[in-house]
Each structure stands twice: as structure tokens, then as C-alpha cells.
Amino acid sequence: MTATPPLDLADTGEAADLTAFLARLLRFDRAAVVRLQAVPAVEGGGVLAAFGRLPLGSSGVLAIRTARLAGIERALDATVSAGQLLEAVDEPAGTVAVPxxxxxxxxxxxxxxxxxxxxxxxxxxxxxxxxxxAGVREFKRRTEEVPEHHRTRQVVDAIADEIWSRPLEVVPDLPLRAAHAAYAIGFLRPAGRLTVHRAGGWLRLSAAAGSVVLRTTDAPGAGLGLSPLR
Structure with a gap:
């Protein structure tokens, strides 16, 4: 099998951002994997998207971090170990080897x-x-109120699901779970504007640093593909 050549990121800042994203993802799951997709950009260079799953409660939310590429020889689509990918990012050189x-x-x-x-x-x-x-504080309070010998993963997940499945007051179409995921992965900060989009059974919450996506219903025919979201 031919090895994939290292990817040249547009600058060292892109490498640092990708490193931070992978490190946060691995805090949730040390065995996490990421789906990588990279394509050339029309204006030159290219874009790399890393998709990772945040296991929040019994449900999962996809987090998407994109990075600008200085160039790319051919399109890439691979699922790799997040830990190996983190080790393969060379921040000073602004490159990432694909595991x-x-x-x-x-x-x-x-x-x-x-x-x-x-x-x-x-x-x-x-x-x-x-x-x-407020949801974070409620989750902490309610889990601490459960006696330790009853504080199983199932009980904790049930509390999380009840809180994070509530609709956001400012965007009733969007569950609080999306905002929680964006905050947990480092995308959501107290200032700035957010955008919310829908495509079929998918909802996307985007901030300057990245996006989180979740399925609200079965979305047959949604298809696969790079979504260069920043």
C-alpha cells in the first residue's frame, strides 16, 4: 500500500489548532478515531476536515475542525487513530503525516x-x-446528589440526556446538547456570533473555531462528504 504523503498546512497556526482539537477529543476517549477528508480548493491550496465523535450522555455529537492546506496532491479520505494523528502533527514545520x-x-x-x-x-x-x-451547573448538582454507590454510568447518562436534550431557548430547533458539545471541544466561547443550519435530519452549530453536527432524525441519502466548516 502506498503511504500517503504528509499534508502541508497553510501555516503553523493551523497545526496548533488541529493539535488542540485532537487533544481535547482524546480527553473524552483515549481510543478515539477521526475521519479525515482533504480536497483541493478552487482558489488554490486545499482544505482538511477532521471529524470526531464526542460521547456525551448516551448520544453522540460530531465535532468538525477544518484546516487550510498549502497544497494537496490528491484527495484524501481515511479513518485514523486520533492519538497517532496527534503525534504526527509537526507544529514547527506546519505539517501532518497521515497515520x-x-x-x-x-x-x-x-x-x-x-x-x-x-x-x-x-x-x-x-x-x-x-x-x-446553567445546564452544566445543574448536571454537576444532580449527579453529586446521587449516592456514590448508585452513581452508575447509566444513571449519569440519564441525567445528561434529560438536560442536554432540552431545546435552547434562543434557538428552539437546536438541542442544548449541541451547545454543550461545542463548549466541551473548545469551539464555543462567551463572545461572537454563531450560525445554525439544517440539512434534512442534520443540524449544525458553527462557531469561528469549528462546528458540531448532530442527527435529529434518520436522514436517508445524506451521503458522505467534506464539509469545510470554520
Missing amino acids: PPVTGPAWAGLLPPRTGWQPVAEPAADRVFPELM
Whole structure:
């Protein structure tokens, strides 16, 4: 099998951002994998998208981090170990070597669509943040109230699911889970504007640093593809 040549990122800042994303992802799951897709850009260079799953409660949310490429010889589509990919990022050189592919989990075979996204809302982060923090405090309080000998993963997940499945007051179409995931992976900050889009059974919450995507219903025919979201 021919090895994939290292990817040249547009600058060292892109390498640092990718490193931070992978490190956060691995805090949730030390065995995490990422689906990588890279394509040339029309204006030159290219774009790399890394998809990772955040296991929040009994549900999962996909986090997407994109990086600009200085150039790319051919399109790339591979599922790799997040830990190996993190080790393969050379920040000073602004490059990333692509690790050998691994057998991916089910989520890696069904990514959000490239096109067809329709705008839903553009909430200000400072309106989302207080509601999010209230949910974080409630989760902490309610889990601490459960006696330790009853505080099983199933009980904790049930509390999480009840809280994070609530609709956001400022965007009722969007569950609080999306804001929580964006915050947990480092995308959501107290300032700035957010965008919410829908495509079929998918919802996407985008911030300056990246996006999170979740399925609200079965979305047959959603297809696979790179969604260069920043």
C-alpha cells in the first residue's frame, strides 16, 4: 500500500489548532478515531476536515475542525487513530503525516452532507452561554446528589440526556446538547456570533473555531462528504 504523503498546512497556526482539537477529543476517549477528508480548493491550496465523535450522555455529537492546506496532491479520505494523528502533527514545520488507516466505528461511515444546508438562526454566543452554564451547573448538582454507590454510568447518562436534550431557548430547533458539545471541544466561547443550519435530519452549530453536527432524525441519502466548516 502506498503511504500517503504528509499534508502541508497553510501555516503553523493551523497545526496548533488541529493539535488542540485532537487533544481535547482524546480527553473524552483515549481510543478515539477521526475521519479525515482533504480536497483541493478552487482558489488554490486545499482544505482538511477532521471529524470526531464526542460521547456525551448516551448520544453522540460530531465535532468538525477544518484546516487550510498549502497544497494537496490528491484527495484524501481515511479513518485514523486520533492519538497517532496527534503525534504526527509537526507544529514547527506546519505539517501532518497521515497515520495508517484503522477500521472505523459506525458513525464514521455516515457523515453530514456537503450541500443543502439551510439557515435556521444566528444567535449571539452571549445569549447561549448563560443557558449552557446553567445546564452544566445543574448536571454537576444532580449527579453529586446521587449516592456514590448508585452513581452508575447509566444513571449519569440519564441525567445528561434529560438536560442536554432540552431545546435552547434562543434557538428552539437546536438541542442544548449541541451547545454543550461545542463548549466541551473548545469551539464555543462567551463572545461572537454563531450560525445554525439544517440539512434534512442534520443540524449544525458553527462557531469561528469549528462546528458540531448532530442527527435529529434518520436522514436517508445524506451521503458522505467534506464539509469545510470554520
